[in-house]
Structure formats: structure tokens, C-alpha cells
Amino acid sequence: MDIRAIHTEADYRAALQEISALMESDPDLGTPEGDRLDILVTLVQAYEAKHMPIAAPDPVEAIKFRMEQSGLSVKDLEPIIGKRNRVYEVLNRKRPLTLAMIRRLHKSLGIPANVLIAETTAG
Incomplete structure (x- = not known):
């Protein structure tokens, strides 16, 4: 499956591109493509939470x-x-x-x- 952690902005952009491509193919849950999409989304969410936190509203x-x-x-x-x-x-x-x-x-x-x-x- 060869999925790596997201460490840089370039890694982040590459993961977003792959997520976009996988979503267009609409993979079924439980398939290798569906699992890959799920894992990539989780990695992107973790990266965004760490590097792009959303401040609480006023x-x-x-x-x-x-x-x-x-x-x-x-x-x-x-x-x-x-x-x-x-x-x-x-x-x-x-x-x-x-x-x-x-x-x-x-x-x-x-x-x-x-x-x-x-x-x-x-x-």
C-alpha cells in the first residue's frame, strides 16, 4: 500500500491530489482503494489539525x-x-x-x- 506520513507542504498537496483522484473513482469500502482513501484522509486531517488549526470564533x-x-x-x-x-x-x-x-x-x-x-x- 506504501502510504507515508505527511511531513511537508509538498506531501500534503500530493495527498490531496491522490484523495481527489480516488474520490472521483468512488471506491467501495473495504477495497484496497477505499482503504487507501480512508487512510489518506486520516493523515490529511491529522496534518491539518497540527499545521492549520482553526481558531475559535469570537x-x-x-x-x-x-x-x-x-x-x-x-x-x-x-x-x-x-x-x-x-x-x-x-x-x-x-x-x-x-x-x-x-x-x-x-x-x-x-x-x-x-x-x-x-x-x-x-x-
């Missing part, structure tokens, strides 16, 4: 994303965050999230608590 951006995703308005956040002016203050980074807000956002909108407790970046 708490305010996570709230805005969930609002957009769920079609929510500022008024919809009032029971979770507080009065309309408080919601705007949070969304405009003028007021930090409180622990109670974080708990309600997590419970009501399903935003991971670890995302909500992160430092807010300048918008």
Missing part, C-alpha cells in the same frame, strides 16, 4: 452568525441578553457578556459555552 461573531443562521432579530435576543439597548451594546462590543447571558445563550441558541467565554476581539 463570541460576538458567533452570536451574529447564529442570529443570521436562525433568522433571529435583536428583539429575539431580548429574553436572552436583556433590553434592546443591552443587546445592541453586546453586539457592538460595548458591553461584555455576563455569566448569566452566556448560560442563556448556550441553552437557548446552542452556542458552545467555551466560544462565549473567550475574549472578544475588536470588531
